[in-house]
Amino acid sequence: MISWEQITENNSPSKQAGAAVATDFQPEQQAEIGGNPDLIDSTQPVRAEDKRVVNGCSDINQLAPFKYPWAWKYFINANKNHWTPLDINMAQDIYDYKHKLTEAEIHLYENVLSYLTTSDILAMRNIGLAVMEKMTAPELQIYQARQVYEESLHTWTYQHCIESLGLNQGEVYNRYRVVPEINRKIQMANTRISSILRNDIDLSNSDELHNFILAYMFFAAVFEGVWFYNGFSPIFSLQRRGLMKGTAEQFQYIMRDEVMHCGFGIRVIQQILVENRITLDLKAIKDMWEEAEAAEASYAHYILKKPVLGYTANDHIEQFRFIANRRARQLGLVEPFPNATCALPWLDEQANIRKEKNFFETRVTEYQTGGLDWD
Numbered sequence: 060m061i062s063w064e065q066i067t068e069n070n071s072p073s074k075q076a077g078a079a080v081a082t083d084f085q086p087e088q089q090a091e092i093g094g095n096p097d098l099i100d101s102t103q104p105v106r107a108e109d110k111r112v113v114n115g116c117s118d119i120n121q122l123a124p125f126k127y128p129w130a131w132k133y134f135i136n137a138n139k140n141h142w143t144p145l146d147i148n149m150a151q152d153i154y155d156y157k158h159k160l161t162e163a164e165i166h167l168y169e170n171v172l173s174y175l176t177t178s179d180i181l182a183m184r185n186i187g188l189a190v191m192e193k194m195t196a197p198e199l200q201i202y203q204a205r206q207v208y209e210e211s212l213h214t215w216t217y218q219h220c221i222e223s224l225g226l227n228q229g230e231v232y233n234r235y236r237v238v239p240e241i242n243r244k245i246q247m248a249n250t251r252i253s254s255i256l257r258n259d260i261d262l263s264n265s266d267e268l269h270n271f272i273l274a275y276m277f278f279a280a281v282f283e284g285v286w287f288y289n290g291f292s293p294i295f296s297l298q299r300r301g302l303m304k305g306t307a308e309q310f311q312y313i314m315r316d317e318v319m320h321c322g323f324g325i326r327v328i329q330q331i332l333v334e335n336r337i338t339l340d341l342k343a344i345k346d347m348w349e350e351a352e353a354a355e356a357s358y359a360h361y362i363l364k365k366p367v368l369g370y371t372a373n374d375h376i377e378q379f380r381f382i383a384n385r386r387a388r389q390l391g392l393v394e395p396f397p398n399a400t401c402a403l404p405w406l407d408e409q410a411n412i413r414k415e416k417n418f419f420e421t422r423v424t425e426y427q428t429g430g431l432d433w434d
């Protein structure tokens with residue numbers, strides 16, 4: 060059985076090499092890695108040692124030999140988590156939403172959905188437009204291409220939930236613009252993506268490269284690794300009480316994708332740090348975690364401003380801190396919230412439940428493997 064969280068833990072270079080922090084990089088390592096464009100002959104076969112994550116000069120159109128075989132494994136593993144929102148029966152959710160949810164639970168459900176759908180579009184734009192084009196090894200881009208597809212699939216999933224329940228689409232999609240507590244998180248992401256979605260970026264400049272690393276770190280470790288990872292838990296709390304189980308099942312599939320996106324991003328960041336002479340600004344990273352915590356606390360108090368059985372804002376915020384520490388450890392950095400405890404011990408199980416067999420029990424449509432009309 061695949062443990063989606065273990066995939067990221069086990070693939071961490073710091074786990075494998077025992078490295079403490081990425082800033083342990085020694086300048087002389089760079090000569091061993093290669094990457095000097097003046098020494099690479101474009102008429103010769105690609106050598107793995109010439110590949111680099113960014114600022115590489117080897118042929119981007121030749122997949123092998125791999126320098127980053129772990130990236131190819133991510134692509135293979137990603138294809139084991141394949142579904143579409145149409146595979147999951149939403150009929151009971153429609154009944155639950157109309158007849159069982161309290162006013163507070165409807166408020167919770169709709170605002171979580173509103174936040175997530177905006178976030179996944181941002182995640183798609185970040186990886187597809189701002190990050191992928193800066194990668195200079197094809198095995199990295201191929202997984203990221205899959206990630207772009209998955210982010211769009213997630214957006215389809217939220218839209219499918221919104222359509223199934225007959226929610227007011229204009230109102231739900233506009234909520235991130237008019238609710239300050241949702242907008243605050245979105246603006247943090249917007250600021251990061253805007254700083255790297257420019258066509259005048261020169262990643263051979265150390266300041267630009269450092270900013271790119273922090274932006275990618277924000278999206279992988281904070282946005283996907285904590286905000287998404289914890290972002291589904293309010294819906295899982297409803298599922299644990301037998302409510303909105305179709306939505307929760309959809310979110311379990313999304314969560315497994317997000318765990319891999321987070322793990323891959325962290326691995327890429329660590330590799331950039333090995334290949335480049337960059338000293339991380341640890342104060343800037345500490346500030347990032349604290350800003351993210353403040354935004355999450357504000358969001359949690361908004362979505363849970365009225366009590367919901369079995370789930371509190373304080374649980375949500377404490378779980379943010381607990382998972383933030385995990386992501387920091389995966390990065391090889393100090394824990395930002397050393398005293399945090401696991402407030403939702405059932406959450407990790409959601410990422411590891413084997414679901415493939417359930418397709419044949421709950422799917423409501425037939426797969427179309429032929430008969431496509433191209434006209």
Ligand SMILES: [Fe+2]
Nearest residue numbers: 179182210213
């Ligand atoms: Fe996503």
Ligand SMILES: [Fe+2]
Nearest residue numbers: 182283317320
């Ligand atoms: Fe993602």
